[in-house]
Amino acid sequence: MNVPRPPLAGLQTPGFAHYAVAWSPFHTNRIALASAANFGLVGNGRLHFVTTGPGAGPQQGLKIxxxxxxxxxxxxxxxxxxxxxxLATGSGDGSVKLWDVMLNDYPIRAWHEHTREVFSVDWSNIKKDTFASSSWDGSVKLWMPDRPRSVMTLQAHPSCVYQALFSPHQPDIIATCSTDGTMKIFDLRAPAYATGPAANAFTAPLTAAALTVPASGTEILSIDWNKYRPFVLASTGVDKMVKVWDCRMAQQSVPNAQAVGGTCEVQLPGHEYAVRKVQWNPHRAEVLASASYDMTCRVWNMAPGVPSHLMHIHDAHTEFVVGCSWSLYEEGVIASCGWDGRLNLFRV
Known part of the structure; x- marks a missing residue:
């Protein structure tokens, strides 16, 4: 049963709604916030660099x-x-920027290859000199900070790609999700063009996916790889469901065709509106968190035999909750952010 608990710490950024939050992989007390004025509909943006205060644990408070x-x-x-x-950021003007928190005012590099909004950036934790971006233009691009242009482009979907994530297990595998209701897995070692009615061979031929998972009848807004179980992913989106997929069991319907399939292990109902973000716990293989437009961040436990998959509901936000990020160093601590301009830390 969920027992309401106040946040461990909170921070307000007047005039800016948050879109994403990320804990540093190097420091226990560093958090980055990607934000936008006017709820991201029009106007400027802001990258906040936040630290927890001195002392043990996040209870000491937050400071920009x-x-x-x-x-x-x-x-x-x-x-x-x-x-x-x-840090890398994705922007509404289609740009990808690289920042250094020790410097002031300007990014140290900026790329302008996407033709529409960049909605996700993800750094490979295996090929540490490479990160990916995904855009509303349907493409996924790979970047290296010292290169003036992208090093690879995947025409991943015929419509908006909300997220593209490197596998934490294999360096050349990327998963994507889109407005077309599919989740795709690409093998970067063997890029090829797709064929069939969904691929436009004249203007923007789609890149062939190693696997396509028809995960939803509506938009898929977020995915995440399980850190302990290779080829197990979570997906979520407009259908309000959090789903867990085993993508090892897909089969090709005809020889040499792209594989389609994936087994849905579990569906987690409970959110009242679209779910904007899902993320697996980095410390426990069976636990994940989700952030929703219903103004809650929820934590789920998929362990066999638990009486209820729902572990905790964090409802201290007053607007859409669109981001969540597990602390990499303190087990059970989550940062959540939302359109109310608030960053909250809470413990499960």
Missing amino acids: EKQFDTQDALYDVAWSELHENQ
Whole structure:
């Protein structure tokens, strides 16, 4: 049973709604926030660099150490896996930017290859010099900070790609999700063009996916790889469901065709509106968190034999909750952020 508990700590950013939150992989007390004025519909953006206060644990409070202003909304942020002070962001103007928190005012690099909003960025924790971006233009691009242009482009979906994530188990595998209701897995070692009615071979031929999972009849807004079970992913979106998929059991219907399938292990109902973010616990293989437009962040436990999959409901936000991130160093602590401009830390 969920027992309401106050946040461990909270922080308000007047005038800016949050879109994404990420804990640093290097420091126990560093958090990044990607934010936007006017709920990201029009106006500028801001990257907040937040730290927990001195002392043990996040209970000491939160403080904005530095902030960077941008000309358009920021929709996602990812810490570098190679340099402790660097972060990548995705922006509403189609740009991808690299920042250094030790410097002031401007990004250290900016790329402008996407033609529409960049909605996700993700740094590979295996190939630590590489990160990916996904865009409403249907493409996924791979970047290296020292290169002036992207090193690879996947025409992943015929419509908006909400998220693209590197596998934490295999360096050349990327999963994507889209407005088309599918989740796809790509093998970067063997890029090829897709064929069939969904692929436009004249203007923007789609890249062939190693596996396509028809995960929903509506938009899929977020996915995440399980950190302990290879080829197990969670998905969520407009259908309000959190789903867990085993993608090892797919079969090809005809020889040489792209594989379609994936087994849905469990469906987790409970959210009242679309679910914007899902993330597996980095410490426990059976636990994940979800953030929803119903203004809650929920934590689920998939362990066999538990009486209820729902572990906890965090309902201290007053607007859409669109981001959540587990602390990598303190087990059971989550950061959540929302359109109310509030960053909350809570413990499960």
